[in-house]
Amino acid sequence: MVTLQLVGSLRKELADSLSTCRVLVVGAGGIGCELLKNVVLTGFKNIEVIDLDIIDVSNLNRQFLFQKKHVGKSKAQVAKESVLQFCPTANITAYHDSIMNPDYNVEFFRNFMLVMNALDNRVARNHVNRMCLAADIPLIESGTAGYLGQVTVIKKGLTECYECQPKPTQKTFPGCTIRNTPSEPIHCIVWAKYLFNQLFGEEDADQEVSPDTSCVLWDGDIKRVSTKDWARSTGYDPVKLFNKLFKDDIQYLLTMDKLWKKRKAPLPLDWLEFVILSGCVIACPQGVTGTGLKDQQVLGVGGYCQLFSRSVETLHSVLADKGDGAELVWDKDDPPAMDFVTAAANLRMYIFSMNMKSRFDIKSMAGNIIPAIATTNAVIAGLIVLEALKILSGDVEQCRTIFLNKQPNPRKKLLVPCALDPPSANCYVCASKPEVTVKLNVHKTLVLALQDKILKEKFGMVAPDVQIEDGKGTILISSEEGETEANNCKFLSDFAIRNGSRLQVDDFLQDYTLLVNVIHCENLEKDVEFEVVGDAPDKAPTPTRSQEEGKNIANGNKESSEPSTSSEGVQVNLTLMTFSLWL
Amino acid sequence: MIEKEDSIISEEEAAQYDRQIRLWGLDAQKRLRGSRVLLVGLRGLGAEVAKNLILAGVKGLTMLDHELVTEESCRAQFLIPVNNQGQNRAQASLERAQYLNPMVEVKADTDRVETKPDEFFLQFEAVCLTGCSRDLMVRVDQLCFQHNIKLFCGDVFGYHGYMFSDLGQEHNYVEEKPKVVKPKTEESNDGPEAKKTKIDPNETTMIKKTACFCSLKLALEVDWTNEKAKSSLKHTPHFSTTQSIVFSPFVPLFVPTVLLKFRTDKGRDPHPESFEADAMLLRQIRDDVLEAMGLSSDLLPHDFVSYCFSEMAPVCAVVGGVLGQEVVKALSQRDAPHKNFFFFDGMKGSGVVDYFGPK
Numbered sequence: 001m002v003t004l005q006l007v008g009s010l011r012k013e014l015a016d017s018l019s020t021c022r023v024l025v026v027g028a029g030g031i032g033c034e035l036l037k038n039v040v041l042t043g044f045k046n047i048e049v050i051d052l053d054i055i056d057v058s059n060l061n062r063q064f065l066f067q068k069k070h071v072g073k074s075k076a077q078v079a080k081e082s083v084l085q086f087c088p089t090a091n092i093t094a095y096h097d098s099i100m101n102p103d104y105n106v107e108f109f110r111n112f113m114l115v116m117n118a119l120d121n122r123v124a125r126n127h128v129n130r131m132c133l134a135a136d137i138p139l140i141e142s143g144t145a146g147y148l149g150q151v152t153v154i155k156k157g158l159t160e161c162y163e164c165q166p167k168p169t170q171k172t173f174p175g176c177t178i179r180n181t182p183s184e185p186i187h188c189i190v191w192a193k194y195l196f197n198q199l200f201g202e203e204d205a206d207q208e209v210s211p212d213t214s215c216v217l218w219d220g221d222i223k224r225v226s227t228k229d230w231a232r233s234t235g236y237d238p239v240k241l242f243n244k245l246f247k248d249d250i251q252y253l254l255t256m257d258k259l260w261k262k263r264k265a266p267l268p269l270d271w272l273e274f275v276i277l278s279g280c281v282i283a284c285p286q287g288v289t290g291t292g293l294k295d296q297q298v299l300g301v302g303g304y305c306q307l308f309s310r311s312v313e314t315l316h317s318v319l320a321d322k323g324d325g326a327e328l329v330w331d332k333d334d335p336p337a338m339d340f341v342t343a344a345a346n347l348r349m350y351i352f353s354m355n356m357k358s359r360f361d362i363k364s365m366a367g368n369i370i371p372a373i374a375t376t377n378a379v380i381a382g383l384i385v386l387e388a389l390k391i392l393s394g395d396v397e398q399c400r401t402i403f404l405n406k407q408p409n410p411r412k413k414l415l416v417p418c419a420l421d422p423p424s425a426n427c428y429v430c431a432s433k434p435e436v437t438v439k440l441n442v443h444k445t446l447v448l449a450l451q452d453k454i455l456k457e458k459f460g461m462v463a464p465d466v467q468i469e470d471g472k473g474t475i476l477i478s479s480e481e482g483e484t485e486a487n488n489c490k491f492l493s494d495f496a497i498r499n500g501s502r503l504q505v506d507d508f509l510q511d512y513t514l515l516v517n518v519i520h521c522e523n524l525e526k527d528v529e530f531e532v533v534g535d536a537p538d539k540a541p542t543p544t545r546s547q548e549e550g551k552n553i554a555n556g557n558k559e560s561s562e563p564s565t566s567s568e569g570v571q572v573n574l575t576l577m578t579f580s581l582w583l
Numbered sequence: 584m585i586e587k588e589d590s591i592i593s594e595e596e597a598a599q600y601d602r603q604i605r606l607w608g609l610d611a612q613k614r615l616r617g618s619r620v621l622l623v624g625l626r627g628l629g630a631e632v633a634k635n636l637i638l639a640g641v642k643g644l645t646m647l648d649h650e651l652v653t654e655e656s657c658r659a660q661f662l663i664p665v666n667n668q669g670q671n672r673a674q675a676s677l678e679r680a681q682y683l684n685p686m687v688e689v690k691a692d693t694d695r696v697e698t699k700p701d702e703f704f705l706q707f708e709a710v711c712l713t714g715c716s717r718d719l720m721v722r723v724d725q726l727c728f729q730h731n732i733k734l735f736c737g738d739v740f741g742y743h744g745y746m747f748s749d750l751g752q753e754h755n756y757v758e759e760k761p762k763v764v765k766p767k768t769e770e771s772n773d774g775p776e777a778k779k780t781k782i783d784p785n786e787t788t789m790i791k792k793t794a795c796f797c798s799l800k801l802a803l804e805v806d807w808t809n810e811k812a813k814s815s816l817k818h819t820p821h822f823s824t825t826q827s828i829v830f831s832p833f834v835p836l837f838v839p840t841v842l843l844k845f846r847t848d849k850g851r852d853p854h855p856e857s858f859e860a861d862a863m864l865l866r867q868i869r870d871d872v873l874e875a876m877g878l879s880s881d882l883l884p885h886d887f888v889s890y891c892f893s894e895m896a897p898v899c900a901v902v903g904g905v906l907g908q909e910v911v912k913a914l915s916q917r918d919a920p921h922k923n924f925f926f927f928d929g930m931k932g933s934g935v936v937d938y939f940g941p942k
Contacts, residue, residue: 006893009741037896038896060599060684064683292609373607373639374907375911382897382898385897386898389897414925415932417933
């Protein structure tokens, strides 16, 4: 029998390579803390960890490297210090930074034997995916939500990359659903967040709250004042605001009678009626017990009228204090901001005959909160390291995608390993000459929209450079600041871009070149600015029950890569309790 | 019976436990908060379970271990700071364990579990045994079964791990299910369905259920030679050769059985320092067990013994995660418990739940 040398559970050769190689952990949150612990205990010696976020009290139920006294500090930094307590010989470098910072270029990634993601948003995942492809370094991807989790391995040329399969985008709602005919609480919550921005934050043309007359053929008065201007003109008087939003605007909607032929009509509210005439300061709460969380109570309408009024006053004074031209950013953890959305959403729900919801529930929906526990992250982080060991042993073909279920499947599996898929030939990221076709209206699409909505948001680029294949190599967009700013408010057609034009798009940081074919189209759907040909039309994914075939991949409760402590986008988190999912 | 102690949950708890209350509800959190747990063994797996339960917010956790910290422990476990060699393991883990969550009463007990009188166990709602001999586990399980205390066992052997639970004759729990929306009827007398108040698609309802468990003694008294069991085709394949996949329900029990026998024989687990001798004994035991199970030895990787040494940190994390969550489920009486074993093979990444015991 050949003598075997073991170091702990590992064969000596493997143990040796662990202690010399360098690994990168992207993220020091739920999965990240568990992962760092496992990585260090397993015997890795040279570890770099990066996270842009700071510690929040709601992290403490699972991000066990942090304590209450660390709230407000850098996650990466505190994680490193905590780990050194039980393993002082580990060589850990911590970066309180965004992985999308151009400092972390392909050369940076090439320093590592492997990269392990512990992220919570799609934008960063896309970016790291491309960097690892560019550097040709294996990437271990993972995600968790509640009791569910998933791990997979990405290796250029061998497996699918993160972007090989189109991921369902976060659900958005048509303007007229939000503005005219909400039928679910979430519509009212989205409306309330839009309202916040219209009154106190950055006004956005896509976030109108007043009745929308364009979706119904309507000859009525369509000249309306901007919400913010109107509010300013009344000095943000809460009662006037209330009556406009919850009485006048609703009465206006009622005159659009086509909308209410098959739908239950909304009931306008009157401030006088509910606050003064009802007599009580906070009307009887529905279903309250003394044993619940304060936030889980559902107040009566009168209560939300009061809450609306109070929060408007508070927010207005905060805004005024900030001076001219100031804007507030919505944050679920800012009490008056959360109060405002709770009140406004509930009042709207009441008007549209929906059962009102507690602040607790509204916070979940408005803030895209994904419930999280330590054990799920612990399991997933364990699986990540086991995959890492396979890679380091040279056994990449043993690597698997592994799903963690809540209950065992009919074959008794709680943890389900599945073979990795080969790269998709048409992947517009990892194919050898990525190419894609986009339908848009060249006369109505601004260069800025191309850059921000299409190249950055849709195609995940960070700093795109765009050249028109017009024989002259005209530069449309330059990633160098200021160089092509003048082009931003021009239309594509101004540069002779038309049906059949081709654009060469480069992102030098991601070492990524994409050829974009333009198809001119004049009749795209309402509210749709562009369409990627070959993409599944955007719709909410139906929950899949089989993870073996399930490649249903959702991508995070945030569309941006902003830290969790900052405000999140308005898009709604999908109800993600499917078996296979990415977050 | 776990009472919901004081009904009030403090602001501090609400803030800290927010993300888990949103998952398992306030009721479950209160039950956790009323529960005391005994954890035996503070090696790699024990530390993981301790962390998970402390973070979950139990009332109290008593960590019991008579062993001393060795040089190897430093590598194996994240609760023990370095330079604590010679100290008792539970004691050495106490400070960092407490830091995980100051709202939990964490205690260290340095006694041998064998010396504890029966009354000692009765103060706990749940007992979790790691690193214990088979006989001890059976004995403690009998005691817990009699007193309605939830019992859990678990071990990690290299790349392999298992956990067992005995939640008693009748374990009551609830499951949250989406409210069934009645199918829309044709136009009723009241007018079109759409005009009625919308039912929130996210509404759920709690369904009460019961699960029955058997003792560890009965679970391990499997009849290996039962023809029916051997040829059962309903179970998942665990080992495969290039030609065929073998179905046997007992395969996942194989590694724990061999390693627990080793532990009984040698009074310790296989140690890399005595690899040669330990590997030989493991192979001997392996042959005996395979024969008793009616399995042929060519089904196993021939060097499988080398994957059973020490406790692999990531395997402790996986088994500790599943085990920790089972304890949480049992104490909070929410969600279906795994019945009654969970086996994890770190080489394959497969984790299965299976039942051994009388039907």
